[in-house]
Amino acid sequence: MEEFDVIVVGAGIMGSSTAYNCIKKGCKTLLLEQFPLPHARGSSTGHSRITRKAYSKELYANMMPEAYKLWSELETETNTQIYKKTGGIIIGKANVRYSEYEKVLKELKTEVLSLTENEIVEMLPNTNYYGFQGICDPEAGVLFADKAVKSFQSAFLRRGGSLKENEKLVNISTGSIVKITTTKGIYNGKSLIVCAGSWTNKILSELDLKLPLNPRYVKVCYWKVKDGLKKSNLPVLIDVNGVNYHGVREGVYGTPPEEYPDFYKVCMHGGKDLSDPDFRDGSDDGEEVKIISNYVSKYMPFLDSRPAIVETCIYTMTPDEDYIIDRHPNCNNIFFGAGFSGHGFKLAPVVGKLLSEMVLKQPTTFNTAPFSLHRFRNSTSKL
Template sequence: MHDFAVIGLGAIGGATAAELVRRGHSVVGFDRYTPPHTMGSAHSDTRMIREAWYRGSPYMPLVRDAWRRWADLERTSGRTLLRTAGALMMGPEDGRVFAGTPLRDAARPDTGDILLSVGEVVERFPWLRPDPGTVTIYEPGAAVLSLEACLEATLEAAEGAEVADLRFDEPAIEWSASASGIRVRTERGEYRARRLAIAAGAWTPQLLPGLSLPLEVERTVQYWFEPAGAHSGVLAEGPAWVWELEREGTWYGFPPSARGLKAGMHFQAGRGTDVERVDREVGAPETEDLRRLFARYAPGVAGALAHASVCLYTNTPDEDFILDRHPEHSRVAIFAGGSGHAFKFAPTLGSLMADLLTDEPPSRDLPRFSIDRFG
């Protein structure tokens, strides 16, 4: 019997397995595919890690802890995982982007963040064209995580240990918990462990049908364009942006990588779907919608479309994560509801999952992540 079973070896489950192994426990882990893969939430080149978004919120210590853990993994793995590029938060002062980030906190002089007027944005980043009244916080220290390298380094750290048995392309079909431990049934066999972590991303409802968690799976598209125009040379230096617009929704962009200039919509209505029936094709009209945003707000920088890919958010109603014990089975810990912002926290969330599973007092206060907050 293994000490722990982990279902889902994506961003958070992979980090949970790696942390349990690091603490000396034996782990059997399962994924329905071989991460990094393109079917869930963790793929497509890059993720942002930044503080300004979380300043003044309980996420702040988590983001700092995660940043330190990514830097440690970068050192031990010998891979490049983090690149400082800076990031902009933009939008109306009373909009959704700034809802959790009081401007007075984000723009305090001791933070290192810089509040920019529209004119100052254009002066520093001449390819951007904000509407009058747009508020901007520039966080020069924000970084871009190389997603696939992060996942590979995490799983390699776990797999390198003899106590790890990570089983890819082996979906868990069902699990049960009893006084004697956990059983996980897959297409290939049955496995036993003392305790279980479930971190199945957009597939969570399939593994927890009795809980009726209020999770909404959302289809999002990431686009890569060839960098074009007079600014293509400096675009790569950054910054990334998350930019709320009055009518169109909230869009984001990343400094170009080898795959191109990545952009997409962050908040946008009407994208609810189901992991089994999600449309994984990207249509010309939706690509044109994004092109219109570039034409209006960052003209001339997006050249030919190089690639597009569908990615999934799994949202809770309040956009805070679920990280808690199963209400009926104390041997089972659950992570769910990444809500479009969990990747940066992965090593910290993996460590918090390991705390729950090993009955360590949690190293952080977690009330915001409890399952029972939904009633």
């Protein structure tokens, strides 16, 4: 029976980053994944994610410079381009949500360029964002998601890590040594870290713990840029006003052609609730695609009116859309990172670093109190 200092469950972007950071600190580390790699079942699938320094919450804006630094270090270690600088615009009509981005950036003395409606349309030609205001985040861009996950895993393996794929967790026995039983083997670990996305509660339920997590089934849509129109050097876009989805304003975001040549990705932050991530491919009435199509027709006429490609992704939401990074209240050698609420990928290097520091009882690079599970102690979670 193999024994490890740390066992990490879940080889998406968070688990891969965490395993890499643990072995980088000298821990003998095992990374377990229930599916064959790579796979498209969770939240780390696909080619691109937005990264940006602009955040409406100071908590995350403070962490972004460190994230940029750590992505750059991973690029150097693996000789792989992960980040592409495109610039980005965050727009909205005059409201609190839009103003918060500008306020936080100015407080942190981060470069902020205010944009008029004409400047917005100049940066994103052939759009109808008249009546909007915005800010430009010069450092915003695209992270190549599939390369990022693979880079963490390859760097982890080169440093001597063990990666077991297509092994579903069957049982956890707690104690000073955590015993993990999978469909293929048994492993002992001094510490366990669960980074299993929307499967987190399925795993933690074995330990009498339920986190306040709500998985969402999100549509990822790609729209063909019309012939003769500009297709290169387009910025990433975040519209904080977005669309009305079941009485809630959900933001809309866009990324320039990366996955598919000549196709611009436009999606909304919202999606249908998903009761069980193992049964995510159920019936679909096309509601989300219709809502985004109406948005594209109204504001982005440089794109075809219907998406040419529709894919899916899972967000795992918390009630306040802030992360949960903590330890089990009754097992001091079991930790978890979950509920990244559709905005975690860009900060994965920081999350992995924080979890590795917590496992080793080191001072954490950032205060983890805002990510504590105990902020939900009045909820229905079993604490």
